[in-house]
Amino acid sequence: MTKEVANPTRTKELLKKYGFSFKKSLGQNFLTDLNILRNIVEVAQLNDQTNVIEVGPGMGSLTEFLAREANQVLAFEIDQRLMEVLAETMEPYPNVTVVNEDVLKADLEKITSEVFENPELPIKVVANLPYYVTTPIMMHFLEASLEIDEMVVMMQKEVADRITAGPGTKAYGSLSVAVQYFMEAETAFIVPKTAFVPQPNVDSAILHLTKRETPAVEVNNEDKFFALVRASFQQRRKTLWNNLISYFGKDEATKTRLETALAACEIDPKRRGETLSLQEFADLTNYLYPNSN
Numbered sequence: 001m002t003k004e005v006a007n008p009t010r011t012k013e014l015l016k017k018y019g020f021s022f023k024k025s026l027g028q029n030f031l032t033d034l035n036i037l038r039n040i041v042e043v044a045q046l047n048d049q050t051n052v053i054e055v056g057p058g059m060g061s062l063t064e065f066l067a068r069e070a071n072q073v074l075a076f077e078i079d080q081r082l083m084e085v086l087a088e089t090m091e092p093y094p095n096v097t098v099v100n101e102d103v104l105k106a107d108l109e110k111i112t113s114e115v116f117e118n119p120e121l122p123i124k125v126v127a128n129l130p131y132y133v134t135t136p137i138m139m140h141f142l143e144a145s146l147e148i149d150e151m152v153v154m155m156q157k158e159v160a161d162r163i164t165a166g167p168g169t170k171a172y173g174s175l176s177v178a179v180q181y182f183m184e185a186e187t188a189f190i191v192p193k194t195a196f197v198p199q200p201n202v203d204s205a206i207l208h209l210t211k212r213e214t215p216a217v218e219v220n221n222e223d224k225f226f227a228l229v230r231a232s233f234q235q236r237r238k239t240l241w242n243n244l245i246s247y248f249g250k251d252e253a254t255k256t257r258l259e260t261a262l263a264a265c266e267i268d269p270k271r272r273g274e275t276l277s278l279q280e281f282a283d284l285t286n287y288l289y290p291n292s293n
């Protein structure tokens with residue numbers, strides 16, 4: 001029987017056969033630890049009634065584990081050189097479709113509707129993400145109109161900490177708010193550097209994100225909410241007040257409007273943005289923008 005792609009001996013053989021050299025600029029750190037792969041798939045709880053989107057299949061180490069459990073797997077891989085490797089490694093898995101495209105440029109709605117034969121099935125994103133674009137990829141999926149129920153994604157531990165952080169912590173920021181607004185986020189487990197070739201400089205974490213039935217807080221206007229959150233974190237050392245007047249304007253009428261809103265929401269303007277909860281950001285947005293436009 002052919003060994004799994006992630007088996008270190010097979011990985012080495014494939015690298016040699018195709019003369020593959022890793023590109024650091026594409027975040028290429030391939031998993032060669034079968035236990036970690038089993039654990040990822042277990043967290044993802046796949047079955048033949050689940051479709052999966054994977055970002056960056058590499059040589060297919062995670063992809064084959066996904067293919068064995070899921071209905072179909074759609075994998076986006078930016079690196080053209082990996083296409084011939086994947087053609088070999090994915091040959092036993094007819095339910096895998098590899099698209100040679102930058103996932104950030106991909107029209108997810110269009111491609112999924114073309115590839116998934118049962119588009120009514122829930123979609124999960126399962127991936128060992130390229131670290132240099134983790135945040136844009138997360139935002140790309142959150143902002144897509146595609147219905148994504150769950151994400152099980154590997155990233156630098158430091159980024160996972162930022163996503164799961166709560167108010168008042170150093171790691172809490174606009175990324176925490178953006179993700180937690182849509183999804184419940186928890187770290188499933190930590191992955192040591194030694195699980196990869198080549199080894200990255202830092203440890204990684206598997207983040208498990210589950211879509212909320214409704215967003216964590218009720219806001220009249222999501223765009224205004226996210227803009228207010230970004231403004232509040234603009235300069236972390238500044239008070240909330242200073243960040244807000246930099247964003248809204250320093251004229252007297254604006255200052256009065258902001259003072260009134262903060263007082264009504266019982267938020268001390270001297271606090272720093274990083275101490276505000278999602279609910280407080282929502283209260284402030286809804287006070288400042290009572291209508292949805």
Ligand code: SAM
Pocket residue numbers: 026027028029030031032055056057058059060061062063076077078079101102103104128129130131133
């Ligand atoms: N899944 C494989 C594994 O676990 O061994 C490889 C993971 S590696 C961390 C990230 C993969 O993402 C690489 O294969 C890289 O070429 C690919 N990649 C990088 N940027 C990408 C992008 N914008 N769109 C799609 N794939 C990308």
